Amino acid sequence: MLNLAIRGHDLSEVTSLESLAEKTQAQGIQTLQLALGLSFPALLSEGRNINPGLGQLVKGTLQRKNIQVGILSCYINLIHPDRTLREAALSKFESYLRHARYFGAAMVATETGNVFPEIRYTTKNFTEAAFEEMVQGIERLTAVGEQQQMLVGIEPGLNHPLHSLDRTAQLLQRVDSAYLGIILDPTNLITSETYRSQAALVQEAFDRFGDKIIAVHLKDFQVREDQIIPVDLGTGVIDYPAICQVIAKEKPGTFVVLEETKDQAIGNAVSLIQQVLKKERESCNE
Template identity: 25%
Template sequence: MKLGIFAKTFEGTDPALVLKAVANAGFSSTQYNMACSGLTSMPDEISEEQARSVADAAVAAGVEVVAVSGTYNMIHPDLAARQSGHRRLAVLAERCAAMSTGLITLCTGTRDPVDQWKEHPDNNTPESWRDLLDAMGTAIEIADRYDVDLGIEPELANVINSAGKARQLIDELKSPRLKIILDPANLFEVETPEEQQTIVSSAIDLLADRIVMAHAKDRSSDGRFATAGKGVLDYGHYLRRLSAIGFEGSLITHGLSAAEAEGVAAFLNAKLTSSLGAPK
């Protein structure tokens, strides 16, 4: 597995400086965000020059851009907001090749009108599912047009709030463009160690054929999110289960400060070595 980090962890609007910081902290891959190029995360326009500057900076830093963030609320209660997200997704997808990446990360969304990461009771309604299918259909058309893949992540606060729902979406849409980003800390809040292991193992087994990226953050004992290595997540179990399905992609950490980045890289390297028997 390759170690990676959200580029947005580091301040700056120059991709050369941001990606150099990624490398200096001990990471060889990154999930990029257009904010690191001085744009919004989902811009209305990205020039060819702006896109190529990301690829050039990645080569100079020795960092692989394994994905670019393209999150918008795919089931926003306002249809116009969803349509705006689709337009910006197309802008991003068109420039992926120039940025030397082929994966866009999505947010399956929530009915909350303000925060796309906030749970809402209507997320589990048939209407929300119908709207997600419609939105994903549009996103897949865009992905086909520009030859990119789309990564979704089971997340308790979103409409795809379990591995089971992610599998259902994959099976209903039947598109090879749809991939999985797995973050075990998004699958539980407060569980016993045994139940945590069961949840993580079941999710990996159920989604094994679609997992292209793994995320690395943590949960504290009271259910709050925490920096990787500073919570209760059993990283040894998580990494062994990923290895068991043949996963060789990037393990991307996020939800941490820039000051914590080197320490997290050291923690993850140590866990990879102790769990899988080989330094990375």
């Protein structure tokens, strides 16, 4: 049993909340990871713009089609080198935490950023100094999360200071908060040399800190010229059957977001995963 979700901005030609709800429902999905600024570029969605009325409007409109916001996205650069921009980003996330309950969300999500203004791979992210700055930012956000009783979802990735399972375990030791959770995207943690061990990576993550995993991103990919290229689920090389089996065993009902699977490919992905889960149930009943 999994709670399958999609990112709202993986649906094209969404022009209103109503069309977002209709297109989501048409794909057999009931849960969204919603990035307001990406689904609705014309909508002002900075921290000062978020308010209870907007949250209730979004929640109510989606509910009419039996759709809910599971994850509210607020992806920021926690360690932006420009201190003014960093402060603005942290303040924005804090505003999202204060208002997420009006949207009906269970958490607010972000990655950990980059030592450069843009997000890109650099070993400078892997220094102790970058890690310490990241910890300071997450401590600040989880303090607000605790006040608001709202989960802070942090997503590791190779392009960020939180770049490995070891660093993730270290973070969880440093920031001991019931409101800090991990959004695991295994595709963000592998390279063209390590991708074949992706299912083992997912199992290891659950073995080491499964109690803190609050959502999983399922992102299929192909390997081209040593690059990991995201594709629709079922058209790449991700071992989604093995990964889904691990998730269903370790954390039944958890959010599994079909990231980068778009439009009509979503329905096909849902069918593929349902087949995997059905076979797993049948084997358990034998």
